[in-house]
Amino acid sequence: FAARRARPGQALWRLSLPATAPVLALPAGVSPLIEWHGALRWVQAPLEQGDALREAARAAGGGATLFIADGACGVSATGQFDLKSPAVAQIHARLKHAFDPAGIFNPGRLAPQW
Incomplete structure (x- = not known):
């Protein structure tokens, strides 16, 4: 493109x-x-x-x-990323929390709780 x-x-x-x-x-x-x-x-x-x-x-x-x-x-x-399963969503949420504990990078993009 x-x-x-x-x-x-x-x-x-x-x-x-x-x-x-x-x-x-x-x-x-x-x-x-x-x-x-x-x-x-x-x-x-x-x-x-x-x-x-x-x-x-x-x-x-x-x-x-x-x-x-x-x-x-x-x-x-x-838009949010399309996390296709609850297990994948949990992994992504844990990674995001580990690398961005304050939740300041791309808020709302990874998962609804961020």
């Missing part, structure tokens, strides 16, 4: 999947840029399609994260 300009009304999403994940059933008009032998897929899609992207990624054993919101212009996205 570095060579392509963002289309108006489109956010940039990162889908992290198992490398063996099949082609995903994405919303109409959404096509991925594929990296890491299929394990990382980037798509431009409106924020309204976030639930569909997350569900497609979860069904394939992965997750979807809002990477850059539409119109962010250098400002970080406000």
Whole structure:
């Protein structure tokens, strides 16, 4: 996507999947840029399609994260990371607490309690 300009009304999403994940059933008009032998897929899609992207990624054993919101212009996205299981969420929360006990880095991005 570095060579392509963002289309108006489109956010940039990162889908992290198992490398063996099949082609995903994405919303109409959404096509991925594929990296890491299929394990990382980037798509431009409106924020309204976030639930569909997350569900497609979860069904394939992965997750979807809002990477850059539409119109962010250098400002970080406000979406949370998609922690696909309670166990992974606990690990992330413990790591965040260990490295950022005051909770000052990216508040609200990792998990709801931060």
